[in-house]
Amino acid sequence: MKAAVVRAFGRPLAIEDLPAPRPGPGEVLLKVQTSGVCHTDLHAADGDWPVQPALPFIPGHEGVGVVAALGSGVKGLREGDLAGVPWLHDACGHCEYCNAGWETLCEAQHNTGYSVNGAFAEYVIANAAYAAPLPAGVDALSIAPILCAGVTTYKGIRETETRPGEWIAIYGVGGLGHVAIQYAKAMGLHVVAFDIAADKLALARECGADLALDATASDAVARTLQATGGGAHGVLVTAVSLPAFEQALAVVRRRGTISLVGLPPGHFPTPVFDVVLKRITLRGSIVGTRRDLAEALAFAAEGKVRTRVHAARLEDVNVVLSNLKAGKVDGRVVFDLR
Numbered sequence: 001m002k003a004a005v006v007r008a009f010g011r012p013l014a015i016e017d018l019p020a021p022r023p024g025p026g027e028v029l030l031k032v033q034t035s036g037v038c039h040t041d042l043h044a045a046d047g048d049w050p051v052q053p054a055l056p057f058i059p060g061h062e063g064v065g066v067v068a069a070l071g072s073g074v075k076g077l078r079e080g081d082l083a084g085v086p087w088l089h090d091a092c093g094h095c096e097y098c099n100a101g102w103e104t105l106c107e108a109q110h111n112t113g114y115s116v117n118g119a120f121a122e123y124v125i126a127n128a129a130y131a132a133p134l135p136a137g138v139d140a141l142s143i144a145p146i147l148c149a150g151v152t153t154y155k156g157i158r159e160t161e162t163r164p165g166e167w168i169a170i171y172g173v174g175g176l177g178h179v180a181i182q183y184a185k186a187m188g189l190h191v192v193a194f195d196i197a198a199d200k201l202a203l204a205r206e207c208g209a210d211l212a213l214d215a216t217a218s219d220a221v222a223r224t225l226q227a228t229g230g231g232a233h234g235v236l237v238t239a240v241s242l243p244a245f246e247q248a249l250a251v252v253r254r255r256g257t258i259s260l261v262g263l264p265p266g267h268f269p270t271p272v273f274d275v276v277l278k279r280i281t282l283r284g285s286i287v288g289t290r291r292d293l294a295e296a297l298a299f300a301a302e303g304k305v306r307t308r309v310h311a312a313r314l315e316d317v318n319v320v321l322s323n324l325k326a327g328k329v330d331g332r333v334v335f336d337l338r
């Protein structure tokens with residue numbers, strides 16, 4: 001099978017011809033139709049994070065494919081079904097987190113395109129219990145980004161505990177941010193979106209943002225405080241930028257919650273005095289559970305969230321990743337392997 005392989009961090013991926021994997025017990029083999037490109041794939045290929053993937057590996061965790069073979073004991077999926085393979089490849093199913101419906105925190109989890117091979121390939125293995133069943137006939141190109149960008153922002157917004165009629169500030173209008181705006185609007189929130197590029201702010205407005213601001217403008221914070229009447233009740237930070245995390249603390253309302261989702265390597269300063277006296281909650285948010293994913297997919301199925309996608313060839317993986325790094329991707333690039 002054709003696959004895009006990371007052999008060394010920070011180096012171009014190699015397009016290689018590898019044997020297709022075989023599904024083990026409880027697993028299925030998917031013939032990949034489409035595969036979205038998340039900024040996490042770039043962090044993985046660059047070895048950005050404290051825990052690095054073992055080399056070599058195949059990235060990609062927004063894979064949509066047709067079940068081509070079943071391992072032993074598979075329940076719920078049959079050959080020919082359409083399914084998605086998300087970041088949460090599998091979890092142990094019986095630890096305190098799995099038992100509490102927080103399988104995204106399982107310490108024994110495997111992650112697609114990171115600790116196990118992903119969907120930048122003609123075939124990928126999914127765990128039948130964690131794969132997302134998709135309705136036959138769904139558009140494989142536009143649904144792919146829901147498998148990570150969609151579920152992650154849907155969950156991240158819910159983690160801000162904002163309620164209809166309140167304000168949410170969304171940092172970053174990339175693959176995640178452009179769907180985040182739509183989830184937030186569908187959930188009855190007012191949205192102020194921030195990015196640093198004019199075309200991203202235009203996309204934010206198309207996606208329904210009430211206000212779209214250049215995060216680097218000197219009056220960005222003041223305008224937000226004024227428009228929201230004292231700060232956003234919730235903030236979702238998807239920007240791959242530490243200054244954005246810092247600015248989130250300046251635009252959040254007293255008693256508000258900041259959902260940290262973007263993963264730029266490094267640290268950002270947290271003003272203890274402000275956080276304490278304003279009773280701010282700073283909360284990490286990592287993808288979403290199977291239940292969250294089913295809910296996120298339902299918003300897309302109902303047409304409440306529409307992804308902006310650009311089809312690309314797997315062979316162009318290095319151009320795609322360098323465009324993503326340069327902030328030149330409008331929405332999401334999705335490899336089309338059909």
Ligand code: NAD
Binds near residue numbers: 037149197200261264
């Ligand atoms: P992307 O590159 O498509 O989008 C990032 C956006 O941030 C770009 O539009 C960029 O212009 C913008 N940006 C850069 N600096 C900014 C600033 N100072 N203020 C506002 N916006 C700024 O990336 P993506 O695929 O949307 O992923 C975003 C981040 O989220 C990555 O770090 C990724 O690893 C992470 N991520 C986290 C989870 C999770 O579960 N927590 C899941 C998926 C992705």
Ligand code: ZN
Binds near residue numbers: 087149
């Ligand atoms: Zn992702």
Ligand code: ZN
Binds near residue numbers: 092094095097
């Ligand atoms: Zn577990």
